[in-house]
Amino acid sequence: MYRGYIILIVGFFLLFAGLSINLMYVDNPTSAHVPFADEKTVLSSTEIEPDSTIETNLKVTGTQVFWKNLAYIVIHFSPSNVMVQGTLKDPNGVTVMRNESDRPFVAYFRPNNPGNYTLLVSNLGNVSVTADITFGRNPLLNVIAGYSLEIGIILVIVAAVMILRKKLRTNKQNVPR
Numbered sequence: 001m002y003r004g005y006i007i008l009i010v011g012f013f014l015l016f017a018g019l020s021i022n023l024m025y026v027d028n029p030t031s032a033h034v035p036f037a038d039e040k041t042v043l044s045s046t047e048i049e050p051d052s053t054i055e056t057n058l059k060v061t062g063t064q065v066f067w068k069n070l071a072y073i074v075i076h077f078s079p080s081n082v083m084v085q086g087t088l089k090d091p092n093g094v095t096v097m098r099n100e101s102d103r104p105f106v107a108y109f110r111p112n113n114p115g116n117y118t119l120l121v122s123n124l125g126n127v128s129v130t131a132d133i134t135f136g137r138n139p140l141l142n143v144i145a146g147y148s149l150e151i152g153i154i155l156v157i158v159a160a161v162m163i164l165r166k167k168l169r170t171n172k173q174n175v176p177r
Contacts, residue, residue, distance in 0.1 A: 004162035011155030018148030043133040048077075048084075048123040058088075058117040058135045071111055073097070074134040075121060076104040082125030091115030100124070 048054055060071075075086050080103050088097040090113050097109045111117065123129050 002163075002166070004159050004166060007155050007162065008159035011152050011157075011159055014148045014152030014155060016152075018145050018150075018152055021145040021148065043131065046131050046133070048121060048129050048131055050123055050126045050128060053120050053122040054131070056119050056121075056133065058119055060111045060114050060117060071109055072134075072136060073107045073109070073119065074104070075099075075107070075131060076133075077129045077131040079127065079129065080104060082123065082127055082129050084129060084131070085120075085122040085124055087120045087122070089118045089120070091117065 043054075043056055046054060058073075073086065073088065075084065077084050083100060083102045085098070085100040086105070086107060087095060088107070088109060090096050090111070092113065096111075096117070097107050099105055099107045119133070119135075121131055121133065
């Protein structure tokens with residue numbers, strides 16, 4: 001099979017994949033309905049004493065189709081050899097996520113109810129830790145969809161030029177003189 005057609009097929013596949021991801025998983029950044037009031041709420045350099053807990057609220061203003069509003073919480077703390085527990089409760093007080101680790105961690109959840117989610121971060125060790133907490137949407141699907149669309153468009157254009165050049169060359173050679 002001619003190289004131009006293979007590139008064209010790959011380009012159309014990437015375009016299709018990028019559009020599919022965009023339509024199914026990625027929020028429209030220009031829409032008036034934003035599921036998270038704060039794209040990133042950061043608690044920076046918060047000191048947590050041994051055997052104590054800090055509490056913060058994470059505001060979710062609305063929910064959309066469940067696969068579009070995957071949220072993440074990043075809890076980074078130092079020193080990293082101390083056991084830290086993160087617990088997230090929805091507006092009704094139901095535990096949505098609980099994670100315990102002696103290393104910084106990322107936790108994902110789907111907010112099903114709008115309102116104030118409560119995040120409790122507990123220091124289970126015997127030394128103080130300094131924690132940085134970030135909350136927001138997962139941008140990975142946006143990046144994958146964007147690159148897939150861009151690369152797909154470029155490949156389709158390159159393949160079209162290659163196929164057109166070959167056709168012109170073939171027609172030029174077949175013209176009687």
